[in-house]
Amino acid sequence: MLDRPQRQGLALPWKAGDDMMAANGGDAHQGKARRFRDAALPHLDDVYTLARYLLRDTADAEDAVQECYLRALRYFDTFRGTGIKPWLFAILRNVCRDEFARRSGVVHYIDQSFDGETDEDKDAVRPLWQEPQESPETEMLHQRDAETIRRLVAELPDPFREAIVLREINDLSYREIADVVGVPVGTVMSRLARARSMLRKAWTAEEGPPT
């Protein structure tokens, strides 16, 4: 399930928040904070949703979202007015990556080599993904309840889970996903193809009566 029992907790620099409050006395800061609030707070549910899927833990997700908003406010001056949602997502992703790096030098949040190829040498000419794909099950998909599907999505390996959540649930375009994740659009496409293939297989393999 999404809520894993073990709680490591995110060790986050809360101090940064206190410093920022102290430094935010002036009108300029007030103005910045207001603009930030108006621009960023409407996306809180989206950011939280992504955090839940990336971290698969309620408390970790909350901590990561709070840290994400702290960092976003700090760097709001560098935000150049393009889509703020992808910008927040990219920050959240960094928060998650940093936290995983801190916890252990071994486990990486998203292992770029997971795709089985490096991202840099890709180009649009050669087929993006050559692994022969098993044809998807021809049987009909049974309707499953949202809880089941959340779990199936949560069980996908990192890069594929991330791709499908950003596309299907957060409704980002390929270009935006590529920017958030920092990979070429071609990689986004091949990860999505793979993610859907895995998800469909898991979905049809899911036992229990269809609802």
Add this chain to the structure above:
Amino acid sequence: MTCNEAEILLHALLDGELDAGHAHQVEAHVENCLRCAPQLRAYRELQQAMPVAQLHFTAPASLRQRIEKTLPASPRVSNRRSVLKGFVMGTALSTAMAAGLVIAVFRTDQDQRLLGEITSAHVRSLQANHLTDVQTSDQHTVKPWFNGKVDIAPPVVDLTAKGFTLLGGRLDYIDGQAVASIVYRRRTHVINLFVTQGGSSESHEARLQTMQGYNIRRWTAQGLQFFAVSDINGEELQEFVDKFEAAFQPASGT
């Protein structure tokens, strides 16, 4: 097109990421391919079966409060009241200054109310299965349809080739006035472009405002006021405005 290419590109097709030319190529391949056709069907089925709305999480109120607390207090809601209070109490503000402020604040309120109405009209158009009164992607059908229904001739341009599909037109009422709405689609998102008589003949560049999570871009051109409302991100909405303006300007001289 080979199956290897189609296997990837059919996902881009499902996601509405292909331009018309490539979409046609993929569809043409899939139609005649025993291997790719079931795949497209299967993934379309998967996409439709995803209960997307229920896969969202809502941030707990406690988290929202924690984040609010880290932001410096900004009493933007009570602006008008505090200005009026200042006026009555005759504090440091001079009478003239306070009067100026009150007018400015009332204007802002008026603006907010208008944006609220625009947003409501957009939401209504999505709820009531009444998105368009005249449903066609032909701009030459949509434009004359507005004749006699509104007191302006709204510019209707077809931006399908530029990634924004013209769905049709609709008559709406905003601020007690009949208003033309031209409806476009971007991927799965609807854009309502409301056109009313402009207050001035000056042109104003589009600026972005947000209301109830919807993005609104508002600009004035050639005596008309435009409000583009959608749930797509601000950047894409600006792209829409730019493309609309680019298509509208050359035609306006004739």
